Amino acid sequence: MLAIEGLSKRFGGVQAVQRVDLQVRQNEILGLIGPNGSGKSTIVNLVTGVYAPTEGRVRLRARDITGWAPHRVLAAGIGRTFQSIRLFGGLTVWQNLWVARQAQAGAGRLRGWLAVDRAGMKRIEATLEFCRLLDRRDELARNLAFGEQRRLELARTLTADPEVVLLDEPAAGMNVAEIEELRDRILTLKQRGKTIVLIEHHMELVMEVAERVAVLNFGEKIAEGPPARVQDDERVREAYLGKRRD
Amino acid sequence: MTDLALDVVQQLLNGFLFGSSYALIGIGFTMIFGVMDKFNLAFGVTALAGAYTALLVLHLTQGPLALLFPVAVAAAGLVGLVVELVCFRWMPRDYPLAPLMATVGMLFFIDEVIVHGTHGRPMAFPAPMGEVMMDVGPWLLRGDLGFMFLVSLGVMGILWTLVYKTRLGLATRSVSQQPVAAQLCGISLVRVNAAVFVITGMIGGVAGVLIGSAVGALSPLLSLPLTVKGLVTAVLGGLGSIPGAIVGGLLLGIVEYEALYFFGIGYRDMVTYLLLFVFLVFRPGGLFGQTRH
Numbered sequence: 250m251l252a253i254e255g256l257s258k259r260f261g262g263v264q265a266v267q268r269v270d271l272q273v274r275q276n277e278i279l280g281l282i283g284p285n286g287s288g289k290s291t292i293v294n295l296v297t298g299v300y301a302p303t304e305g306r307v308r309l310r311a312r313d314i315t316g317w318a319p320h321r322v323l324a325a326g327i328g329r330t331f332q333s334i335r336l337f338g339g340l341t342v343w344q345n346l347w348v349a350r351q352a353q354a355g356a357g358r359l360r361g362w363l364a365v366d367r368a369g370m371k372r373i374e375a376t377l378e379f380c381r382l383l384d385r386r387d388e389l390a391r392n393l394a395f396g397e398q399r400r401l402e403l404a405r406t407l408t409a410d411p412e413v414v415l416l417d418e419p420a421a422g423m424n425v426a427e428i429e430e431l432r433d434r435i436l437t438l439k440q441r442g443k444t445i446v447l448i449e450h451h452m453e454l455v456m457e458v459a460e461r462v463a464v465l466n467f468g469e470k471i472a473e474g475p476p477a478r479v480q481d482d483e484r485v486r487e488a489y490l491g492k493r494r495d
Numbered sequence: 496m497t498d499l500a501l502d503v504v505q506q507l508l509n510g511f512l513f514g515s516s517y518a519l520i521g522i523g524f525t526m527i528f529g530v531m532d533k534f535n536l537a538f539g540v541t542a543l544a545g546a547y548t549a550l551l552v553l554h555l556t557q558g559p560l561a562l563l564f565p566v567a568v569a570a571a572g573l574v575g576l577v578v579e580l581v582c583f584r585w586m587p588r589d590y591p592l593a594p595l596m597a598t599v600g601m602l603f604f605i606d607e608v609i610v611h612g613t614h615g616r617p618m619a620f621p622a623p624m625g626e627v628m629m630d631v632g633p634w635l636l637r638g639d640l641g642f643m644f645l646v647s648l649g650v651m652g653i654l655w656t657l658v659y660k661t662r663l664g665l666a667t668r669s670v671s672q673q674p675v676a677a678q679l680c681g682i683s684l685v686r687v688n689a690a691v692f693v694i695t696g697m698i699g700g701v702a703g704v705l706i707g708s709a710v711g712a713l714s715p716l717l718s719l720p721l722t723v724k725g726l727v728t729a730v731l732g733g734l735g736s737i738p739g740a741i742v743g744g745l746l747l748g749i750v751e752y753e754a755l756y757f758f759g760i761g762y763r764d765m766v767t768y769l770l771l772f773v774f775l776v777f778r779p780g781g782l783f784g785q786t787r788h
Contacts, residue, residue, distance in 0.1 A: 297679060298678075299675055299678075299679075318678065318683070318684070318685075319675070319678035319679045320678045320679070320680075320681045320682055320683045320684070322679075323678075323679055323680070323681045324681060328679070329679060331676065335673045335675060335676035336673065336676070337668070337669045337672045337673055337676070337677075338672060338673075339668065339672055340665075340668065340669065340672070344665065347665065348665055348666065348669045348677065348680050348682070349680040349681060351662045351665060351666070352666065352680050352681030352682045353681050405676075405680065406679075409680065409681055
């Protein structure tokens, strides 16, 4: 579904990502983990066109989308959330989703300008309900509680109906109940046919929902496989806990 | 009411009305800053280029005065697009200062074109409302300033509709708040930027005609004051805020006319720049300062 081939990114003297290969299969949940600064978010930014890679290719269903502008990457079928929340704070909850919907609805065409987008309104309503935000629809995004803002980010991403959803630390700052709710939501998305890449520090969540896990350290992939096996991998333990002294 | 009080109110009225043209120029600066987080120092001269083109077309065709607005609007919109292409879109992204310097270059380039085309001499600009005067109680309402205010109000109304009632406006607001997230919602930054440059250019075209008409002449010497006053207006209002630019423009107009009355023309601009420093020190975010969320 999504193929990352030999992807590298250098920022000045810093090699943030080094020749990373990753295959994401259709309708799977892939966990992408690693210590802080290991290159996880950089990979998301490279895939979604926020950064251009120094080397390597990104393919979606064999279509080369390397270096595409972010709006084209979304149109191709990849949506994402952000590690640090990036909502349109001055717009309402509804408008945040409306932006995403309108950009999809063929801006610039006369029919698109004139027609009332009833299907879009229904979709937004359903998405808000799915993310438990329907009663907050008229609230400014900046006035929402933190957990609600995280849910709104997900809702906005889902409005465009992407096939692949990249979730960049969606559980960061959430309490236990909110994380459980997030877990159920991720599993529902899988049931609905989405392919999900979950970048997360919250290991319990990753191990519960991911079918496969890839581990990054210092910009390189050091392990990949089923959660249980990856958890026992010596290099992964070293990356997280440090090397044992002999 | 004493003579002094009458005069002060008269200047307040004149300044308020003339300030509406500063508001239009300030809107241009502030909208571009809001969307791109960058200054376009060629905006003032874009407005002037629109007014000069309209004057040229009027001379060549001997057409009606009504031609001035549509020609200036179209020409300044086109110049706005050229500025976006040359100074922003084609500039390497790795050098954040390059667009700013490019707009400085574009300001002087367009200015030079005007100087060559006119031999640097001021040209008379039609002022059909220049002779109209109306009594408003003990005060006089200048017809050209009243006309300027009404047209500016109309432009602001159209802009409000565009920004708050259309899809393009929603895209523009989202880009100004979160450019990366807006792109990842499917919005093309290139298209929004181009649209904003064309729209602000068109607004500049209207402002150019209004200012030419109020002054009764166009001169290449207007380009720098327009640039600086547009910037001051945008800073007073709060960079990125359209309501701020409107209030900032009106405030600047009033301060200028009062300074003109109390201190004379030689000190008018000094008071303006003093106001800028006062704002930068005590209220750097301006009246309606926005932060990105």
